[in-house]
Amino acid sequence: MTQIVFQLGVIVGPRSRSPARIGLPLVYALDAASFVVATITSAMLRPIPPHEGARGLSPWESTKEGLRYLRSRQALQGGVPDRHQRHGLRHAPALFPAMAASVFGGGTIALGFLYAAPGVGR
Numbered sequence: 001m002t003q004i005v006f007q008l009g010v011i012v013g014p015r016s017r018s019p020a021r022i023g024l025p026l027v028y029a030l031d032a033a034s035f036v037v038a039t040i041t042s043a044m045l046r047p048i049p050p051h052e053g054a055r056g057l058s059p060w061e062s063t064k065e066g067l068r069y070l071r072s073r074q075a076l077q078g079g080v081p082d083r084h085q086r087h088g089l090r091h092a093p094a095l096f097p098a099m100a101a102s103v104f105g106g107g108t109i110a111l112g113f114l115y116a117a118p119g120v121g122r
Contacts, residue, residue, distance in 0.1 A: 010116055010118060024097070024108060024111075093118070096111055096114040096115060099114060
């Protein structure tokens with residue numbers, strides 16, 4: 001379900017040309033406002049209590065335990081570099097506004113197509 005919502009948002013959202021209608025400053029302001037709302041609502045969540053018999057490890061100890069587990073499983077070690085490379089490439093959309101303006105010279109419509117391209121290509 002998450003993938004379907006993502007695909008629709010990536011393809012249909014830019015195709016609707018709403019950024020071209022309302023302008024990029026307002027689009028960025030709405031994005032910033034949604035981030036503030038998400039941050040506030042996340043801060044309001046209560047922590048999940050540990051279940052019965054759970055070990056009370058500190059975050060540092062838990063991280064070290066996870067790394068020890070990873071070191072003991074060679075099959076898992078092979079996927080870690082690939083995963084980090086893919087996550088690094090996911091930050092490329094942050095460059096789309098600059099690319100739309102300087103490389104493609106197209107403004108908001110070019111920006112919409114850049115945002116839609118990864119969803120179409122999957």
